[in-house]
Amino acid sequence: MSELTQIQPAVSRREALRRIAATVFAAGVAAEMNPADAQHVHAAAASLKGALGEYERKELSEHEWKTVTRMAELIMPADSGGGSAVDAGAVEFIDLLCSGGEPLAYIFHGGLSWTDAEMRQRHSKDFVDCSEAQQKALFDDFVAVERATDKRIAASGVGPYARFQDYQAWDRSDLGAGVGFFDWMRKLAVDAYYTSPIGIKDLGYVGNGAFSSYEVPRKAIDYAMKRSPFKS
Amino acid sequence: MAFLTTSSEEYDVVVVGAGAGGGGSVHVLTDLGLKVCLLEAGPMLDPAKEFKEHKWFYDYGHRGADKGGAGYFGDGKPYGFMTTTSGGWELPGEPYTMGEGTQFKWFRSRIVGGRTNHYGRMSFRFSQLDFKCKDIDGLGDNWPIDYDEISPYYDKAEKFIGVTGTKEGIPSAPDGIFETPPQPKVHELLAREAGKKLGIPFIANRRAVITSNKNGRAACHYCGQCGRGCLTASAYAASQVEVFPALETGRLKLITDAMCREVSVDSSGKPDGVIYIDRNTRLEHKVRAKAVVLAASSCESARILLNSKSKHHPNGLANSSGQVGRNLMDTVGFGLSGYVPALEGMPKYDTDGFGGSHLYAPWWGYNDHQKLGFPRGYHIEFGGGFGMPGPGSYHGVARKAGYGTAIKQLAREEYGAGVGFAGRGEMIPNEMSYCEIDPNVVDQWGIPVLKFHFQWTDHEWKQARHMERTFTEIIETMGGKVRGLANAAREADGISVPGSIIHEVGTARMGDNPKTSVLNKYCQAWDAKNLFVVDGASFVSNPDKNPTLTISAFAWRAAEYLVEEAKKGNV
Incomplete structure (x- = not known):
């Protein structure tokens, strides 16, 4: 896999961008952006599925792939606002990153093994074979440890000066390794989701365009002003 | 040889x-x-090859986290995968050294x-x-x-x-010959209102971006991606x-x-x-x-x-x-982020603009130094709006929400309601801050390297604390709450690491x-x-x-x- 593993953009999008460049580079003429082109860029760019094509598993074993899939589904499930992290390519993303370097590969191989060992101890089954209730119970335990840690930091009065390490100093050493891995799993699932067209649409990000003027809609200004201390 | x-x-x-x-x-x-x-x-x-303008993170399999997720370990490109930075804090085979007690x-x-x-x-x-x-x-x-x-x-x-800007007649910020600046964004209007109450002037930002065609360069097209390099040379x-x-x-x-x-x-x-x-x-x-x-x-x-x-x-x-x-100097940096409920649920609009904030506050306290207890001043830059989500954008939200649909709900609720203020202030030159040739080390080209010595003094520390109080006041006057340091990893000690503002x-x-x-x-x-x-x-x-x-x-x-x-x- 090459370093950047650049996905082939849809030809229509490339063509649209070429036309933008051609317009703005035309010496001396006004850089009027054809609104249809701007729209086109957005529409073409939003088709991740076609762009991704077939992905071949690289680093994770089949079992690990299944486990990561299940975890990503639980962490970022589909809802009315959009698909799941799995739909957004989280598993491929994690596998690709793990194939690219030791730190992440070790974190995932190790974390997944720890999780299965923990679940076998609790329920005599691997994570993927446990019931949804059993899987969620493990995640609930992780979150409880995180919350207790956050609470301790808040109570310590360090406020905004808390350091990254403080947030990683888990309050229950028996689950520490699992909480640390869960945090990685969640970070990558969340990143896969919000960097995908699904996540971008869910949030409602409407930028990355090219326009000949910049305007702020009146209704946005009025909305915030009315809710602000400056409403009068 | x-x-x-x-x-x-x-x-x-x-x-x-x-x-x-x-x-x-x-x-x-x-x-x-x-x-x-x-x-x-x-x-x-080669701008066409190097600049990642208009790319999406999903255009790359690694989504901007870089190979092996290097960005997660602080080993990625400085300022993120998409920037067009060439070089960085360390260059292979070209070291520099530091005197005892110096961080530079x-x-x-x-x-x-x-x-x-x-x-x-910023100009x-x-x-x-x-x-x-x-x-x-x-x-x-x-x-x-x-x-x-x-x-x-x-x-x-x-x-x-x-350079964009407006004529303001402020003694600390002389007017120039300006391109028309873009309209302020909503969170900037709220900050400007807060500034009016606190006596801090927020004016049109002065940035080296053209908003009209000039010398064969096209006017800005408002993608807000100046840091990725500008294909149209508008920046x-x-x-x-x-x-x-x-x-x-x-x-x-x-x-x-x-x-x-x-x-x-x-x-x-x-x-x-x-x-x-x-x-x-x-x-x-x-x-x-x-x-x-x-x-x-x-x-x-x-x-x-x-x-x-x-x-x-x-x-x-x-x-x-x-x-x-x-007389080696850098800029004094300090940042604070906040959350402004008035912005929650605001109708979505394109906040990319011309990159950087559309307003900034030039130093306003030039007549008050007796009272302030520190010399010289700082200006305020700030950010906010509905930014393009990237790797890391929602780690904090996810930690807060736990897992499940709660993460998505919280992300939707908070999208566009965060703000961040950064101070950029003047340091007084001091005898402890300088560079010299290290007699014992050469780079891979055989050229003797620099050895740095650097210390902030009370002047700078007091100024950074003033920044902290000021940003807290602004955020709270906007009806918001301070969330934390805008960049905790770098400024965890309450002042920027010397050299890190890159104004040496x-x-x-x-x-x-x-x-x-x-x-x-x-x-x-x-x-x-x-x-x-x-x-x-x-x-x-x-x-x-x-x-x-x-x-x-x-x-x-x-x-x-x-x-x-x-x-x-x-x-």
């Missing part, structure tokens, strides 16, 4: 470094008809255009208050010029580069705006991958060119020229001067004052007195009339205004002066 070859051609001027100072120099010098050679330590820039970060960009390809484009004029700072508080030194002397060159630089970069056009004159020879080691001198001790090492062949070459202009970046230029030792200049060239490398200046300062300064007010070395230093090294002080525009103005003036003096036979 490397050996020396000398260029058969003698140039009028050899310029070292293709950033703001070097780009400005070659633009003016070739325009005035001179035959110029420009050395750049890095490769040629040195950002070096090796490419045509240097750091101007990706910088913030603020220094004021008379800045040039005569010692008269006000007795600290540091005055500059050898008045504002009125440099003002025409700010005019020239602004007209050529293009100023020395490469696209100065070096490339100068190449077209036929009077400029550009040599890339040329690592300058020293300024060479003739038998009388007068500079006669520069010696560089070709990074591809490791061979050493000499470019002959009638005049030498150093613009390698403040510390790199100081390094070249200190390494240019000869029997005439045993302590390095232009260093009879002993001031080369001294002062290492070959100008002055009225050859005994206490390196350059005269034209950036010309006291010790060698045909030697000029036109990067931030010439700065006597480091006002809160980002250095680039002032580098451009002084470089322009130096180039004109060089040509005038050459005509009179004085160089």
Whole structure:
């Protein structure tokens, strides 16, 4: 896999961008952006599925792939606002990153093994074979440890000066390794989701365009002003 | 084994470094008809290949986290995968060292255009208050010029580069020749209202971005991605705006991958060119020229001067004052982020704009220093809006929400309601902050490296605490809550790590007195009339205004002066 593993953009999008460049580079003429082109860029760019094509598993074993899939589904499930992290390519993303370097590969191989060992101890089954209730119970335990840690930091009065390490100093050493891995799993699932067209649409990000003027809609200004201390 | 070859051609001027100072120099010098050679330590820039403008993170399998998720471990590209930074805090085979107790970060960009390809484009004029700072508080030194002397060159630089802004008549922030700035965004309007209550003026930002077509450059198209490099050159970069056009004159020879080691001198001790090492062949070459202009970046230029030792200049060239490398300054940085409920659920709109904030607050407390308890001031930059989500954008939200649909719900709720304020303030030069040659270490080109010494003093710490109080007040007056440090990893101690704001200046300062300064007010070395230093090294002080525009103005003036003096036979 090459370093950047650049996905082939849809030809229509490339063509649209070429036309933008051609317009703005035309010496001396006004850089009027054809609104249809701007729209086109957005529409073409939003088709991740076609762009991704077939992905071949690289680093994770089949079992690990299944486990990561299940975890990503639980962490970022589909809802009315959009698909799941799995739909957004989280598993491929994690596998690709793990194939690219030791730190992440070790974190995932190790974390997944720890999780299965923990679940076998609790329920005599691997994570993927446990019931949804059993899987969620493990995640609930992780979150409880995180919350207790956050609470301790808040109570310590360090406020905004808390350091990254403080947030990683888990309050229950028996689950520490699992909480640390869960945090990685969640970070990558969340990143896969919000960097995908699904996540971008869910949030409602409407930028990355090219326009000949910049305007702020009146209704946005009025909305915030009315809710602000400056409403009068 | 490397050996020396000398260029058969003698140039009028050899310029070292293709950033703001070097780009400005070659633009003016070739325009005035001179035959110029420009050395750049890095490769040629190909914007179409290097700039990631308009890319989405999903255009890359690694989604911007870089190979193996390097970005998660702090090993990715500085300022994120999408930026067009070339170089960084560490360069392979080119170390720098630090004295005991010093923490210093040195950002070096090796490419045509240097750091101007990706910088913030903040462009603020220094004021008379800045040039005569010692008269006000007795600290540091005055500059050898008045504002009125440099003002025409700010005019020239602004007209050529293009800088947005509005006329405001604020003494600490002189007005210039401005491009029309874009309309403020909603969170900026709220900050402006808060500023009115607190006596802090938020005005149109002054950035080196054109909003109308100029010299074949297209007006800004408002994608807000200046840091990725601007394909349309709407945001100023020395490469696209100065070096490339100068190449077209036929009077400029550009040599890339040329690592300058020293300024060479003739038998009388007068500079006669520069010696560089070709990074591809490791061979050493000499470019002959009638005049030498150093613009390698403040510390790199100081390094070249200190390494240019000869029997005439045993302590390095232009260093009879002993001031080369001294008076090293960076900008005082501090950031705070907040959450503003008034912005929750706001109708979505495109907040990309022209990159950076559309408003900023110039220093407002210039009459209050007795009361404030610290000298000099700072300006406020800030961010917010519905940004393009990238890797890391929602880690905090996810930690807070736990897992499940709660993460998505919280992300939707908070989207666009976060704000971040950053102070950029003036440091007073001190004797503990300087760079020198480390006698024990060379880089992979065999060139002795720099050793840094740096300490903030009470002046800077007090100013950073004032920033913290001020940003807290602004956020709370907006009806919001402080969330935390805007960049905890870097500023966890309440003040930026020295060097990390990348405004390092002062290492070959100008002055009225050859005994206490390196350059005269034209950036010309006291010790060698045909030697000029036109990067931030010439700065006597480091006002809160980002250095680039002032580098451009002084470089322009130096180039004109060089040509005038050459005509009179004085160089």
